[in-house]
Amino acid sequence: MERADGSAYLEFGDNKVLAAVYGPREFHIRRFLKPNMAVLRCRYNMAPFSVEDRKRPGPDRRSLEISKLTSEALSPAVFLEKFPRSSIDVFIEVLQAEGGTRCAGITAASVALADAGIPMRDMVVACAAGKSNGQVVMDLSEWEDKEGEADVPVAIMPRTGEITLLQMDGQLTKDEFEQALDLAKEGCMKISEEQKKAIKNRYGGD
Amino acid sequence: MQPVVPEITRTSVTNLINKGERTDGRALDQYREISLETGVIKKAEGSARVKIGNTQIMIGIKPQIGEPFPDTPNVGVFMTNSELLPMAAPNFEPGPPDERSVELSRVTDRGIREGKIIDLENMVLIPGKKVWMIFIDMHVVDYDGNLMDAAALGAMAALMDTKIPTATVQDDEVVIDYENMQPLPLKDKTVMCTMAKIGKELVSDPSLEEESIMGARISIGIRSDGTICSMQKGGERPFEKEEILKAIDMAQEKTKELFKYLPES
Numbered sequence: 181m182e183r184a185d186g187s188a189y190l191e192f193g194d195n196k197v198l199a200a201v202y203g204p205r206e207f208h209i210r211r212f213l214k215p216n217m218a219v220l221r222c223r224y225n226m227a228p229f230s231v232e233d234r235k236r237p238g239p240d241r242r243s244l245e246i247s248k249l250t251s252e253a254l255s256p257a258v259f260l261e262k263f264p265r266s267s268i269d270v271f272i273e274v275l276q277a278e279g280g281t282r283c284a285g286i287t288a289a290s291v292a293l294a295d296a297g298i299p300m301r302d303m304v305v306a307c308a309a310g311k312s313n314g315q316v317v318m319d320l321s322e323w324e325d326k327e328g329e330a331d332v333p334v335a336i337m338p339r340t341g342e343i344t345l346l347q348m349d350g351q352l353t354k355d356e357f358e359q360a361l362d363l364a365k366e367g368c369m370k371i372s373e374e375q376k377k378a379i380k381n382r383y384g385g386d
Numbered sequence: 387m388q389p390v391v392p393e394i395t396r397t398s399v400t401n402l403i404n405k406g407e408r409t410d411g412r413a414l415d416q417y418r419e420i421s422l423e424t425g426v427i428k429k430a431e432g433s434a435r436v437k438i439g440n441t442q443i444m445i446g447i448k449p450q451i452g453e454p455f456p457d458t459p460n461v462g463v464f465m466t467n468s469e470l471l472p473m474a475a476p477n478f479e480p481g482p483p484d485e486r487s488v489e490l491s492r493v494t495d496r497g498i499r500e501g502k503i504i505d506l507e508n509m510v511l512i513p514g515k516k517v518w519m520i521f522i523d524m525h526v527v528d529y530d531g532n533l534m535d536a537a538a539l540g541a542m543a544a545l546m547d548t549k550i551p552t553a554t555v556q557d558d559e560v561v562i563d564y565e566n567m568q569p570l571p572l573k574d575k576t577v578m579c580t581m582a583k584i585g586k587e588l589v590s591d592p593s594l595e596e597e598s599i600m601g602a603r604i605s606i607g608i609r610s611d612g613t614i615c616s617m618q619k620g621g622e623r624p625f626e627k628e629e630i631l632k633a634i635d636m637a638q639e640k641t642k643e644l645f646k647y648l649p650e651s
Contacts, residue, residue, distance in 0.1 A: 211479075214388045241488045248485040255622040330500075332617075342624035346604070348617035349500040354634050357614060361627060 184271075186296025188378065190288035192371075193321070194278035196230075199288035201296040203268035218263035222251035224285055226274040246282045253286050253306065253335040253345035259299040268298060279322035280308050286335050286345065291375050295382065303375050304344055306335035307367030309360040311352060316359045318367045332357070334364035338372040341365065389477075389598075396599045400585040410593065415636060417591040422539065422647045424547035432548025432570065436540030439593060440530035443537055445522065445544040449570075451511065451553065451560055452519040462509025464520040466495035468537065475529040493618045494524065494537045497576050497607035501615035504545065505571035511553055511560050518550060520570065531594040534605040534618075538578035539644055545570060546649055576615055577644040579637035580605040583625065588633055590640055604630065606637040610645060 181187035184200035191197075207213045212221075224246040228234050239247075254270065270292065272285040283306035290304040310320040312328035325331050330350025336343055343361075352360065399409055406414060418439030427433035432447035454463060468491040470478045483491075498504065509518035522544065524537050549567035553560055582592035582600035592600055601623030607616035614634065619625060 212388060214390070216390055219388075241483075241492060244483075244485050244488040245492050248489055249620075252620060252622055256624045337624060340624075342626055343619070343630065344624045346617060346619035346625065346630065348614065349496050351500065351502075351609070351613050351615050353613055354631070354638075357617075357634065358631060361630070365627075 184292075184296075186292045186294070186298070188288045188291035188295060190284055190291070192280065192284040192287070193319075194276060195274070195281055195284045196276040197281065197284045197288045198273045198275060199285065199292040200271045201268065201289070201292045201298070202271075203296070204263040204266040204298070205269070207265060207267040213265055216261065216264050218258075218260040218266045218268050220251050220255045220258055220260060220268045220270065222247045222254070222270045222272065222289070224250055224272045224274070224282070226277060226281070230274050230277045246285070249345055249347070250282065250286055250289065254289060254293065254304050256342070256344045257290065257300045257302045257304045257337055258293065259301070262299060268293075277322070279320055279325045280333070282306070283308050283333050283335070287371055287375065291378055294379055302337035302339045303372065304335050305338055305368045305372045305375060306333065306345060307364050307371055308333040309364035309367065311350065311356060311360065316356055316363060318363045330356075330360070332360045332364055334361060334368065336365055336368045338369055391598050395595070399595065399599055403587050403589060404585040406587075408589065409595065414587055415590045415640065417640070417643070418593070420539070420644075420647055422543050424543050431550055432544045432546075434540045434544035434547060436536050436543065438532055438536045438591060440528055441532060441536050442528035443533070443540050444525045444527055445537075445540040446525075447544050447548045447570075448521045448523070449548070449550045450519045450521065451516055451562070453515060454510070454517040459514035460510055461506040462504070462517045462519065464498070464504055464506070464522065466491045466498070466522045466524070466541070468494070468524040468526065470526045470529070474526045478529065489618075489620070490533055490537055491524070493534055493578075493605060493616065494522075494541055496616040497538050497578055498522075498541065498545070501574060501576040501607060501609045503542070503572060503574050503576055505573045508571040511555055512558065516560050518553070520548075529594065531597045532580055532591050534580045535578050535591060535644070538576065538607065539647065542575055542577060543648055545572060546575075575610045575645060575648055576607055577641050577648070578605055578607045578616075579640045579644065581633045581636060583621075583623065583629065588629060588636060590636065604633050606634060608637055608641040612638050
């Protein structure tokens with residue numbers, strides 16, 4: 181994208197997600213400004229045409245929650261303390277949705293952050309696992325998410341394996357949860373390779 | 387401007403916790419004093435006031451007859467909403483719900499929904515047309531940390547306190563009998579346990595001071611049989627896998643205590 185400081189486009193199965201980054205730039209809203217570090221703000225938005233039944237435009241409760249979680253998932257990787265009193269704004273636009281859009285959004289957003297040249301410890305990557313038909317599986321589709329027993333979206337920093345996003349809904353025992361967490365991390369590592377490829381394709385080098 | 391926590395507070399609280407102590411003298415896995423009353427609002431069909439330390443939430447339940455969602459015509463509906471009242475803390479502002487309030491409602495909702503707590507199949511009057519809708523409204527009155535656990539405990543208590551009128555169907559019309567109230571059909575119970583990561587340790591029931599310096603928190607919803615039904619990480623630092631597994635063990639242990647505050651059935 182032309183105007184944004186950094187951007188990325190991700191197709192993940194039938195998901196199509198666009199992410200753009202502005203900043204670090206001056207933060208105008210005094211109330212949320214942090215005098216000792218930057219604030220990473222995030223807006224996750226779904227296009228009305230991205231889903232089967234038209235989604236009413238504008239933020240709903242789901243996208244507000246995902247925005248907050250995305251910002252918390254990306255923040256640990258960014259050297260926010262380098263940019264006091266400023267904001268880094270991440271915009272995620274879901275153009276087509278087919279299950280797992282929050283993970284796709286996070287994955288695309290960290291590539292966009294790297295593209296914007298923002299100093300980071302690592303490139304956050306996200307993938308979900310869940311339980312469907314009694315089996316713990318990786319990356320639920322839209323149908324598996326609706327009909328399945330549980331969904332566990334996870335984001336990690338691949339260099340250390342530390343977890344920056346973790347949610348779960350549905351019912352799992354502790355063992356099943358651990359299995360799902362491992363599977364999601366495995367998925368993350370695979371997707372991480374694609375992220376690196378995207379950056380190398382753009383800028384070259386190893 | 388967002389308040390900056392003085393470095394000296396951060397260091398002293400963290401050092402204390404690394405030694406296994408907390409500023410208010412609690413053990414790392416100890417809750418503050420909990421009090422729970424139900425039936426506190428006469429006009430609401432179910433209600434509760436929950437206090438964990440100085441955190442206080444009022445919860446009211448209102449049933450209503452309405453149309454089911456088109457994709458689930460044969461189940462009842464429930465909605466969870468929360469308001470962070472401006473009276474509860476100096477940094478809560480009036481206006482539409484912000485991210486914190488939306489997260490609180492959605493996490494509480496998820497625990498009840500995914501735990502399959504309410505018997506929604508039993509709340510259908512005319513399939514596809516008329517079902518019971520249950521509104522869970524949570525008012526945060528005083529904020530001193532750990533809203534998640536207070537909200538989940540209070541909402542569960544309020545649901546157990548709820549009596550809805552008997553409704554029957556005569557000639558495709560719903561007739562409501564307010565004289566005969568009956569308990570809301572419930573299938574199970576759930577509560578939530580939140581742990582904050584401070585220094586190298588996980589502490590249960592973080593206070594406001596602890597929340598202001600924590601790296602991250604994890605909230606885990608547990609059903610009465612010990613299965614996990616919801617989970618949410620918050621905060622701007624990461625977790626390691628071992629910490630999460632430890633948090634699950636702590637939650638399964640601690641929720642046993644929390645369940646004792648709820649009535650037997």
